[in-house]
Amino acid sequence: xxxxxxxxxxxxxTAIVDIFVDTTRLEDVMRDLCKINSVEExxxxxxxxxxxxxxxxxxxxxxxxxxxxxxxxxxGVKSVVSSIVLKVAKGPRAEHISPENRNSGN
Numbered sequence: 001x002x003x004x005x006x007x008x009x010x011x012x013x014t015a016i017v018d019i020f021v022d023t024t025r026l027e028d029v030m031r032d033l034c035k036i037n038s039v040e041e042x043x044x045x046x047x048x049x050x051x052x053x054x055x056x057x058x059x060x061x062x063x064x065x066x067x068x069x070x071x072x073x074x075x076g077v078k079s080v081v082s083s084i085v086l087k088v089a090k091g092p093r094a095e096h097i098s099p100e101n102r103n104s105g106n
Contacts, residue, residue: 013057014085014093017071018049025076026050032074038066049081 057063
C-alpha cells in the first residue's frame with residue numbers, strides 16, 4: 001500500500017519514529033513495541049537513537065494515539081522523534097513509481 005492511499009475514506013499516515021530508551025530496558029521496550037499493531041517495523045540501531053520504527057496508521061488521529069498512549073507509555077521510553085512520510089521515492093512502499101523511474105539512476 002502506498003503512502004496516503006485511502007483507507008476507509010481517510011488518508012493513511014506513515015511515520016518514522018526514532019526512540020530514545022533507558023538502555024537497561026532496551027529488550028523490554030523492543031518486545032512491547034512489537035506488540036503494537038501499527039508498528040510495522042522495529043530496529044535496534046546505532047547512532048543518536050536506540051530504536052527506529054516504521055509506524056502505519058489509518059489517520060493522523062490514530063497515529064497521535066499510538067504515539068502518545070502506546071509508544072510513549074512503554075516503561076523505558078525516554079523520548080521520541082517522529083517524522084511523517086510525505087512521499088516515498090524508493091523502497092517497498094514505493095510501488096506506485098514506475099520501474100523506469102526506479103532504475104534511471106544506474
